[in-house]
Amino acid sequence: MNNALFNFKTPENEAVLGYLKNSPERISLEKELKAQSSMEIEIPLIIGGKEVFTGNTAEVRMPHNHKHVLAKYHIAGPKEIEMAIDAATKAQKLWSETDWTIRASILLKVAELLATTHRGILGAATMLGQSKNIYQSEIDAVCETIDFLKYNAYFAGKIYEFQPRSAFNQLNRIEFRALEGFIFTVSPFNFTSIASNLNMAPVMMGNTTVWKPATTALLSNYYLMKLFMEAGLPGGVINFVPSKGSVIGKQVMASKDLAGIHFTGSNATFNHLWQEASSHLPTYKSYPRLVGETGGKDFIFVHPSSKPWDVAVNAIRGAYEFQGQKCSAPSRMYVPKSL
Incomplete structure (x- = not known):
């Protein structure tokens, strides 16, 4: 029995490291850059916590050196997309009923690992796969990702803490429930931190996701997914499904279990998702919630x-x-x- 209330301290922004010549962080990053650029890895789908190899593959190439292949990734088809939807839907009940402090602990573990042992891994993958320099990669893939994770855990606690007053002759409470179904997350190529946040924000609140990463950010996104799992995220909570947008979009939007969309990308694509959602409204179990960030000025x-x-x-x-x-x-x- 656990009747304790947990109050996380107010987070502080992750310090941006300088990567000066001969500094420990620079030496570690240069070593990781050399390692990642000297090998060609295979990126599978990850569905229900298990690797899935479809045999239908494409290449991840350096944007600044098109001849250099960093990875070969497997592409999800209708069968694998349905597997991901099923895995996310099945995991949703248990995950939504998991104590919020356990969910928060996983986010904070991801942040801890990223700040220490995985800092160079994700930083190097973002530099090689998305052509960011040291500074751009550090403030995005490392610091902003860590900040999202810590602040999400902190503010989730503040949300759950908000309760109406009770009188001596009555008890009042608010139950914050996860959405019924799965969240379709569509992440962009330009920020590794957004790829993390589009998934981990709804996950923190008890939701499960089917994640379509940008094919031009697959290297860093794959390392992100592996980091989530290393931190203790249960199988099926996030399902990593590289696929062609038109293929996965059509299938996901037609699923009766679609509960929401978390999106960053173009106006045109988000408009299309809204139109698709409206055309399937009679088949959904509930009205899906669409949250999107599109072109900014x-x-x-x-x-x-x-x-x-x-x-x-x-x-x-x-x-x-x-x-x-x-x-x-x-x-x-x-x-x-x-x-």
């Missing part, structure tokens, strides 16, 4: 006290770092006439 607001050279340097860096392929890339500036 950032801007720079320049203060009159700013130095022109600093503004110019950071405007160019902000707009074109990682080729501008992120929502924080500015496309507009507001500059005072006095400058």
Whole structure:
């Protein structure tokens, strides 16, 4: 019997390491970069905690060196997609009834492993597979992923903590229930941290997912999935299903057990998912919840006290770092006439 209440301390953002020459983190990362770039791994599907090899494969190549093959990945077809839906649906009841502190403990274990033994692994995979530099990879694949995990666990506790008052002659309580069915998660190529968060946020609240990773981020996403499992995530809670978008989308959207979609990508794709969901409404067990982040527009607001050279340097860096392929890339500036 467990009647304790757990209060996690307020998280602090993960410190960004400098990777200076001859620093421990730089030596470790360079070693991992050399190891990952010198081998060609095989990436299976992971359904119900088990590796699945379909025989239908494609290659993961370095974006900055197209001749260099990093991995061969297996592609899910209708049979495997149905297996993933079934695995997620079957795992949902037990996982949703698992004590929230156990779910939170798994998230925090992932964060701990990523901050220590797996820092170089995920950082190197993001650099090689998504062409990010050391700094970009560190703030995304490592620090932001850790922050998402810690803050999700912390704020989940705050949500569960919120309860109505009870009187001496009555007891009032709110039960926060997971969605009935599975969540379809569609992650983008440009942020490893978003791939983690699209899955682990609903998982923290007792949901299970069928995950379609971006084929152009498969190396880091595969290492993420392995990290989740190493931290103790039960089989079936997250199902890793690389597949062609049109194939998996059509099958998932037609499933009566679809409970929600967690998406980051283009406006057009998210619009299509909304349209597909509306056409299948009569067949769903409940109304699916759709949450999506699509194309964003950032801007720079320049203060009159700013130095022109600093503004110019950071405007160019902000707009074109990682080729501008992120929502924080500015496309507009507001500059005072006095400058």
